[in-house]
Amino acid sequence: MIGLWDTTGNEVVKALAAERRSAGGVASGMALTLIVVVDEKRVREAEAAATIAAAAHPCRLLVVVRSDVEREQSRLDAEIVVGGRLGPCEAVVMRMYGRLALHAESVVMPLLVPDVPVVTWWHSEPPSQIANDFLGVVADRRITDAAQAINPIDALRQRAQDYAPGDTDLAWTRITPWRTLVAGAFDTTAARVTDATVVAPKADPTAALMIGWLAARLGIKPRLQETTEHARMRSVELLCANGDHVVLTRENNMATFERTGQAERQLPLTRRPLGDELAEELRRLDADQVYAEALSATTGLGGLDLRPAQRVHIWKDPTPPRRPAAPAASGSSKSHAPATAPGGSAK
Incomplete structure (x- = not known):
């Protein structure tokens, strides 16, 4: 494993290439790139599930952990593992802080494996609109989990409103x-x-x-x-x-x-591990029409499978705008001279 602290995207790309060479091309035959968007408290759980899935579907695993997006200074910490604790795959765990967390694609895009499908899995509360997250727009398949939402039934309705062919949900996989x-x-x-x-x-x-x-x-x-x-x-x-x-x-x-x-x-009728559920969804990379029909019948929204599969990125800043500095109090004892233009006249 290679650990890079307070690093850059270019350094991550170089370190991954160096680790691949030293490992002798452990994962040369990768079937896809799996992007995992996860909260810090669920990183180990997501890694364990991805390890099970990667055993059946060799992939490059890119774990994106977004934290403290309101932090003034951006920071990137990364762990690179090739053929190690995360199984037979190339894995990069990236912890992003500050505004960088809102532009994770700037680090992730150079790490995508050329000419293979991309799958994005949110192991956290599902996004209200996948198009607000570039990591979802770039993916061929998008996996959410309504069970992790505060109101799972409302989350299914939101999934139907936001649906595009290629979407699926682990609540569907579980049945x-x-x-x-x-x-x-x-x-x-x-x-x-x-x-x-x-x-x-x-x-x-x-x-x-x-x-x-x-x-x-x-x-x-x-x-x-x-x-x-x-x-x-x-x-x-x-x-x-x-x-x-x-x-x-x-x-x-x-x-x-x-x-x-x-x-x-x-x-x-056993309850399967999360990794087995994820592996099932990675078996297919085309649109799941049966899921679309079931989701349509569940929510009453028709024509889901007729929507265009291509998504267009819609940027939305989730951080609240900062309040402007408060004006100076009136009646101050300090005197303020009027501003003077270069020619000497006051403005």
């Missing part, structure tokens, strides 16, 4: 095992589903997307049965046109599958 089991229940029957009920907490974004997915796929209006006894989605119940009931209920890391006329079955 992949649920969707697999529900879809598998109809491998042996063609019965039409007429009604659906999802039991979950009111503020669970995974349940909201599950309802949206069922609505988009089945053309029905699923209902949410609110529960306060469980912290996450508890069960999905489907009613078929032939009178059959299909119920999938989670209990710890297992699911009980019940169907009219059949014996109960126990199926695995």
Whole structure:
């Protein structure tokens, strides 16, 4: 590992090239560049997840930690790791302070691997508009997590309003095992589903997307049965046109599958590590149309997949403007002579 303190972007680029040479090209076959935008308190968690994902998708990992943006003097500290504690990837962890944190692209852009896709992941509260962050605009895929927002359901609505093809959310990724089991229940029957009920907490974004997915796929209006006894989605119940009931209920890391006329079955339904969820999203670099349809059904905003995929950067300074200095108090004992022009006349 190389540590650079109070450095510059050019020095980071040179140090990364030198470390690659000394490591003998450990990560020469990189599939993508993964940019991680994270708060300082979640850096280790993000690094652990990215390490798992990089094992399946060799990448250059660029971790951007923004801190103290109102600081008067900008500063950049960087750690460079090639084939070390962060797995088989090239990793640069950059801590940016002051106004530099608002222009992270000036350091990140020279570090992008040429001719490979770029994925940006916010392991923090999702941005209200991705176009306000150049690190999102430059990416082919953009990964957010509505569960980290103060109000996850409002965050999903914001994701729909701001959606562009290539966006996805880890709240959607977390229901992949649920969707697999529900879809598998109809491998042996063609019965039409007429009604659906999802039991979950009111503020669970995974349940909201599950309802949206069922609505988009089945053309029905699923209902949410609110529960306060469980912290996450508890069960999905489907009613078929032939009178059959299909119920999938989670209990710890297992699911009980019940169907009219059949014996109960126990199926695995574990909560995956964050790194596995991230790795799943890195498997595809095109737009996820099924997610767009589910998000559209969840929020009531249509035509998401018809929007242009290209984003245009919209600069927005998040720091409040500084107040001007207070004027001198009137009635001061000091006398002030009038300003005099070069020719001697007062102005």
